[in-house]
Amino acid sequence: MDFELTSEQIQVRDMVREFAQREVAPYIQEWDAKGEYHPEVLYKMGSLGILGLPIPERYGGGGFDYVSFALACEELEAVDTFLRVVMSVHVGLNSLTLHQWATEEQKQRWLVPQAKGEKLATFGLTEPGAGSDAGNIQTRAVRDGDYYILNGEKMWISLANTADHFLVFATLDPSKKHHGLVALMLERGMEGLTTGSIHGKLGVRAGDTGWLNFQNVRVPVENRIGEEGEGFKIAMSAIDQGRFTVAAGAVGLIRAAMEASIKYCHEREAFGQPIGKFELVQQMIAKMVAGYEASRLLVMRAAELKNRGIRNTRETSLAKWFACDKAFEAANDAIQIHGAYGYSNEYPVERYMRNARGAVIYEGTREIHQILQAEYALGYRTDRPLRCPQPPAQAWESEAAARA
Amino acid sequence: MKIVVLVKQVPDPNAVRFDPRTGDIQSGTPQVANEYDLHAMEAAIQLKERRDDVELVAVSLGQARETLNRCLAMGADRAVAIEDATLAAGDSTVTARALAALLRAEGFDLLLAGQETSDGGTGTVGPQLAALLDVPVVSNVVALEERDGVFVAQREIEDGRQVLEVTPPAILCALSGLNEPRYPSLKGIMAARRKPTETKTAADLGLSAAEAQARVTWGPLFQEEETAEGIILRDVDADSAVDQLVAFLQERKLI
Numbered sequence: 001m002d003f004e005l006t007s008e009q010i011q012v013r014d015m016v017r018e019f020a021q022r023e024v025a026p027y028i029q030e031w032d033a034k035g036e037y038h039p040e041v042l043y044k045m046g047s048l049g050i051l052g053l054p055i056p057e058r059y060g061g062g063g064f065d066y067v068s069f070a071l072a073c074e075e076l077e078a079v080d081t082f083l084r085v086v087m088s089v090h091v092g093l094n095s096l097t098l099h100q101w102a103t104e105e106q107k108q109r110w111l112v113p114q115a116k117g118e119k120l121a122t123f124g125l126t127e128p129g130a131g132s133d134a135g136n137i138q139t140r141a142v143r144d145g146d147y148y149i150l151n152g153e154k155m156w157i158s159l160a161n162t163a164d165h166f167l168v169f170a171t172l173d174p175s176k177k178h179h180g181l182v183a184l185m186l187e188r189g190m191e192g193l194t195t196g197s198i199h200g201k202l203g204v205r206a207g208d209t210g211w212l213n214f215q216n217v218r219v220p221v222e223n224r225i226g227e228e229g230e231g232f233k234i235a236m237s238a239i240d241q242g243r244f245t246v247a248a249g250a251v252g253l254i255r256a257a258m259e260a261s262i263k264y265c266h267e268r269e270a271f272g273q274p275i276g277k278f279e280l281v282q283q284m285i286a287k288m289v290a291g292y293e294a295s296r297l298l299v300m301r302a303a304e305l306k307n308r309g310i311r312n313t314r315e316t317s318l319a320k321w322f323a324c325d326k327a328f329e330a331a332n333d334a335i336q337i338h339g340a341y342g343y344s345n346e347y348p349v350e351r352y353m354r355n356a357r358g359a360v361i362y363e364g365t366r367e368i369h370q371i372l373q374a375e376y377a378l379g380y381r382t383d384r385p386l387r388c389p390q391p392p393a394q395a396w397e398s399e400a401a402a403r404a
Numbered sequence: 405m406k407i408v409v410l411v412k413q414v415p416d417p418n419a420v421r422f423d424p425r426t427g428d429i430q431s432g433t434p435q436v437a438n439e440y441d442l443h444a445m446e447a448a449i450q451l452k453e454r455r456d457d458v459e460l461v462a463v464s465l466g467q468a469r470e471t472l473n474r475c476l477a478m479g480a481d482r483a484v485a486i487e488d489a490t491l492a493a494g495d496s497t498v499t500a501r502a503l504a505a506l507l508r509a510e511g512f513d514l515l516l517a518g519q520e521t522s523d524g525g526t527g528t529v530g531p532q533l534a535a536l537l538d539v540p541v542v543s544n545v546v547a548l549e550e551r552d553g554v555f556v557a558q559r560e561i562e563d564g565r566q567v568l569e570v571t572p573p574a575i576l577c578a579l580s581g582l583n584e585p586r587y588p589s590l591k592g593i594m595a596a597r598r599k600p601t602e603t604k605t606a607a608d609l610g611l612s613a614a615e616a617q618a619r620v621t622w623g624p625l626f627q628e629e630e631t632a633e634g635i636i637l638r639d640v641d642a643d644s645a646v647d648q649l650v651a652f653l654q655e656r657k658l659i
Contacts, residue, residue, distance in 0.1 A: 011473055011593045019587055049590030062590035 005067070012064060013071040016050060020079040028080045031206040032351050035199070038206070039162050042086055046117020051090055055099060056394040059107055061115035063394035066303035070248035074296075077249030078256045081355035082207030084249035088363070089158045090114065092241040093123035094167050101183070101226045101234050101388045110165055110185055123242070124154035124168035124212050125235050131156075132368050134169075134235060135178035139214065141170035148184060148224070150192075150217040156362070160195045160210030164188050167238070168212065169231050181231025185223045192217035203354030226388070233386060239363060240313050240390065243320040244302055246363045250323035250356070251296045257327070257334040257352045258288040264338055264347070275337070284333040291326030298322055309392030309400040311383050314376050321369030328356040405572075406459045407448045408510060410503065410517035410529070411441040411475055413468035417522045427624020437471040440518025442585040444578040447548050448516050449479040449586070454550070463506065465499055466492045469601075476596035477588030483601040484510070488616075491606050495620035496524065500532035502616070505609035507537060513572035514555065519544055519579050530577040539573045546581040 005013070024041060031038060045051050054069040055061025069091070076083035098111040113119040130137045139152025150170055154160075166186040173180040186193055192215040201209060226234050262285065265276030275281050298319035305312035331353035335342035342349045360366050375381035392400040416434040423430045445462065452458040462475035465486040472483040484506065491502050507515065520527035527543075534541035546565065547558035557576055559566045570576075588596075606616050635652070637645045653659045 007470075007473060008593060008597065010470070011477060011588065011596075012590065014470075015477075015587050015590070015593065047589070048587055053590060057594065062594055064590065064594070 005071070008064070009068045009071060012053070012068040013075060015048070016072040016075040017078075019045070019048060019050070020076050020083060024083060025079045028206060029345060029348065029351070032080070033205075033345055035205045037082075037162075037208045039208070041083070042120060042162065043117070045083075045086065046120075049117070051086070051117040051120075052095070052115030053087075053091065054393060055091075055095055055111065055115040056397075059099065059115050060112040061095075065393040065395060066244070066306040067300060070244070070251075070299050070303050073245045073248035074252035074255070076252065077355075078252035080206055080351070081204050081249065081253065081358070084245060084252070085158045085204060085207050088242050088245040088249070089122040090120055090163075092245040093238045094121035094165065096241040097123075097167060097234060097238040098185075098225065100237055100390055101230075106185070106222075106225065114165065119164040120159060120162055121165040121167070122157055122159040122163040123238060124157050124166055125238075126154060126156050128153060128155045132365055135181070135232060137169060137171055137181070138174070139168070139170040140174075141172055141182050141184065141219070143172070143221075144218075146221050148182070148219045148221065150184065150186075150214040150219050152214050154212040156198065157195075157210055157212055159208050160212055161197055162208050166193075166212060167225065168214075169235050171231075172228055176229070178232040179229050181235070182228050183225040183231045183234045184219045185225060186217065186219060190217050190219070201358075203351070203356070203358050205354075230387070236313075237386060237388075237390060240316050243316050243363045244299070244306065244312075246359050247295070247302070247316065247319040247323040248299045250320075250327035250359055251292065251299055253327040253352055253356055254288060254292040254295060254323070254330040257330040257349060257356075258285070258292055260347065260349050260352075261285060261288065261334045261337045264341075268339075281337055284337055288330045288333065291323075291330055295319065295323035295326050306390065307393040307396050309390055309396060311390065313383050314372070317364065317369050317372045320363060321366060321373070324356070324359040325366060328353070328360055331356040405455065405457055405513045406461065406511060407451060407514045407516065408461045408463055408507065408512040409441070409445050409448045409475065409480065410515070411445065411462055411464050411468060411471050412438045412466065412518075412521050412523075413464065413471040414438045414521055414523040422625050422627055424626070427626055429625065435467075435470065437474055438518050438521045438523075440520060440522075440578055440580060441471075442518075443580055443582045444516035444518050444576075445475055445478055445480070446583045446585040447545075447576075447578055448514075450583065451514070451548075451550060452479065461510065461512075463503065463510075465502055472601055473596055474588055476599045476601070477592035478586060479592065480599070482599055484604060485601055486604045486609070488604075488606045490616045491611075493618060494616060495618040496526045496528045497532060497620075498616055498618050500529050500536060502606065502609055502611055503529070504533055504536040505611055506604060507533070509609075515539075515573070515575045517575070517577050519577045527577075530575050534575050537573075537575075539575055540570050541575040541577065542568050542570060543577045545576045545578050548576065548582065 049062045052061035053064050053072055057063040073084050073087050095114045114121045127137050141148040141150050168184055169181050171180045172182050194213045197210045266274055268275045302312050302315045302319045334349040335353055338347050338349050341347050413435045415429050416436045419434050421430045448460055452460050460480045462472055462480040462483045464472055517530050531541050542557045542559055544560040545557045546560045549556050555570050557568050
């Protein structure tokens with residue numbers, strides 16, 4: 001077991017850190033306060049290769065490992081959650097899912113331009129009436145010759161108004177529940193596909209969150225990812241990747257809350273001494289340190305399994321649940337440490353708290369993760385092999401092939 | 405055409421702290437690429453992008469592996485690291501002698517460097533190299549272009565700019581106005597894996613003990629006590645206070 005980062009991982013981390021600190025950190029308070037979304041930042045991420053980071057080089061990506069991917073998510077969310085959200089939907093939920101489930105032809109068509117940052121992609125599972133209960137989605141796909149006719153609506157979709165490609169899930173037969181789902185790739189411009197924004201969110205106000213609407217969208221059969229009825233499995237393996245990015249990002253948010261708190265502890269004096277000298281303040285700092293270190297280790301454990309192409313649903317879920325809970329706790333305590341100033345947007349910690357709150361809900365609510373962990377522990381749940389297992393990171397491909 | 409860029413790794417100017425007991429920089433201070441050197445590097449990459457016959461070499465003296473990796477990821481073809489404890493303890497003349505020895509062997513058409521480093525800050529290595537290698541040097545470069553094998557550089561001078569034309573081989577020292585250094589892209593980081601970094605010592609460069617001997621030694625570093633005090637006007641009426649304040653600011657040319 002080696003806890004040291006490689007020189008390459010350090011270079012990736014430093015580059016992403018520098019990018020986020022220079023291009024976004026100086027403006028984010030204003031963007032968040034005004035609810036301004038700046039897609040030019042995403043295009044720059046694309047030109048730097050950040051949007052294809054873990055995708056193999058042969059598909060236009062960087063070919064970096066999952067540790068580097070986690071470090072990038074950490075650095076992005078240390079500045080603002082909206083940056084990490086891009087990694088979650090474009091890379092985690094969409095591109096890595098195509099890498100796992102799509103045919104070679106489909107990868108050339110969609111994955112390659114996504115990995116190069118030429119096209120932006122998102123993922124549509126959640127609906128106005130179905131979140132955790134994903135087997136109960138109402139978006140309907142009806143086969144009509146070489147097409148599916150798609151009708152329905154998706155809600156809480158990140159990059160809804162920016163994405164070029166959409167990986168969406170629909171039911172072919174509602175009575176079959178989980179077994180009736182199908183995964184389809186949609187492209188912006190398809191007739192009957194419209195998108196819009198959702199306003200009034202508590203957090204991630206600098207991000208693009210919205211809805212997708214399908215009115216008799218004719219989706220060619222060659223846009224189907226996997227087989228009919230495989231949609232739920234595809235969605236769940238996508239979520240294994242999305243959750244990983246959320247967990248890694250939460251580590252960055254804890255760090256940001258902790259660093260802001262430590263700085264404030266040295267600056268602010270009360271009763272004649274810096275507030276860092278007070279033990280009840282120290283307790284909050286200590287909890288942030290523990291939350292940060294433990295969350296990071298859980299993320300790295302999941303990263304290591306992902307690198308080797310080993311099933312990691314349980315480990316990723318644990319990392320996501322734990323890190324997101326700790327991120328909210330750290331941000332909430334950071335406000336407490338900052339006192340009344342923390343309650344205003346003069347300091348960034350209120351934004352951290354608002355942003356951290358959402359991640360306790362999306363990509364599996366806290367409750368869903370608790371159920372998963374308990375069911376694994378009690379022996380009620382086991383992971384069955386998938387027709388298309390999660391591919392390893394590029395550097396582990398030959399090792400994984402030898403093992404298979 | 406061969407372009408050599410000199411780069412140095414320095415303590416992060418935004419994070420540097422002195423240890424008041426030892427008078428030294430606190431250990432654990434993060435190390436970063438010297439800012440002006442990145443502008444020199446960017447200028448070199450831009451020249452390389454305009455022609456297809458450029459070999460771009462990044463050269464450092466002292467511990468600078470991360471900075472050299474960054475240069476390779478930005479677009480340098482190879483790197484040379486001069487790593488030698490004797491040289492690292494030297495003054496700017498020793499640095500210039502070591503670099504001159506390497507550059508005589510290496511050869512170059514254009515040598516780009518930052519105007520100065522944020523740690524030593526002497527700003528003399530470029531001019532010393534020009535003297536040792538008998539080539540022209542243009543300092544404080546804020547714009548650069550190539551016209552038919554001639555380099556046209558704009559040099560920042562007081563109240564304006566001076567335009568100079570130099571034919572290679574020549575040395576140019578960059579200021580931050582020259583360009584906006586690019587981030588090393590992930591593709592670049594991946595490509596850097598396959599690029600070579602060569603290590604040299606004083607012995608490899610054929611430097612004698614006398615040549616490696618510093619003639620300037622550093623004393624302890626310390627932070628100046630902050631002595632500035634505010635001025636508080638007491639017992640004066642508002643009009644008079646305003647007059648005094650305006651006079652004070654005008655005297656210092658602040659308004």
